[in-house]
């Protein structure tokens with residue numbers, strides 16, 4: 484039932500595209516998504532005797548590298564840093580089989596997997612870089628991609644059912660993003676990355692409360708905290724307290740204030756997070772940073788917050804929650820990317 488509703492919305496969009504073409508709109512329906520090939524950088528480190536990563540072609544459609552098999556073919560490419568890179572050239576949906584399986588659990592509701600497939604397809608199409616040695620990496624800086632071993636039947640079905648469908652704003656594929664859990668309110672892209680899109684503004688998300696990291700807390704030694712932030716804390720003296728300042732419309736503090744006995748130093752929250760590391764500062768939605776004191780001064784710093792990841796765009800745990808409540812993939816995508824439609828990319 485859900486699938487039928489989804490196909491119906493895609494057909495409705497196609498009708499809109501024909502109208503856009505007749506009025507001079509951009510033709511984004513001319514090349515079906517399954518025809519695209521992506522170039523995925525698998526490694527820039529492992530090198531063989533000749534200085535290039537070693538891979539083995541198994542048949543015209545698969546190869547093996549580093550104990551794993553991949554769809555498509557491989558190429559070696561010269562990277563900007565002078566090293567050789569192993570690049571997997573793979574049809575987009577075959578690539579998405581290995582992405583959706585890694586990004587969301589096969590046990591999640593079908594609509595959540597379909598929403599992930601649509602968003603992952605849209606994301607990677609926006610990352611094509613003709614003239615560069617590859618389009619995306621296989622890691623978290625883009626989308627996690629695991630090749631054939633990581634694939635699940637459920638993820639392949641979700642990719643096949645949504646083949647060619649992307650998120651569209653006006654007449655062009657949208658610049659989408661996604662993350663594990665937004666913590667109850669998705670983030671504004673303009674606040675996090677400085678690029679403002681109407682569909683990447685924060686929305687209240689009541690659906691991800693089921694996420695294991697909806698609330699999180701981590702602590703670190705005071706010495707380690709100061710060492711990591713030395714570029715900012717150096718002039719502040721011994722810290723008296725840490726404050727969250729300038730909440731944006733989504734409840735995220737724009738700055739973390741290091742209040743010392745000499746001065747106060749402001750650190751952008753996004754910089755605070757990347758400087759201390761995203762495994763320690765789990766999300767951009769901080770709730771408290773407190774100092775634990777001993778007789779000789781601060782000993783530990785406890786950081787707490789909500790969600791996991793940057794918080795922009797689709798919230799994976801929220802998508803799961805919406806799907807459990809009966810939403811289809813179209814409804815999930817349009818909740819996280821307001822003002823968008825679905826169409827062929």
Ligand SMILES: [Zn+2]
Nearest residue numbers: 665691798801
């Ligand atoms: Zn959420």
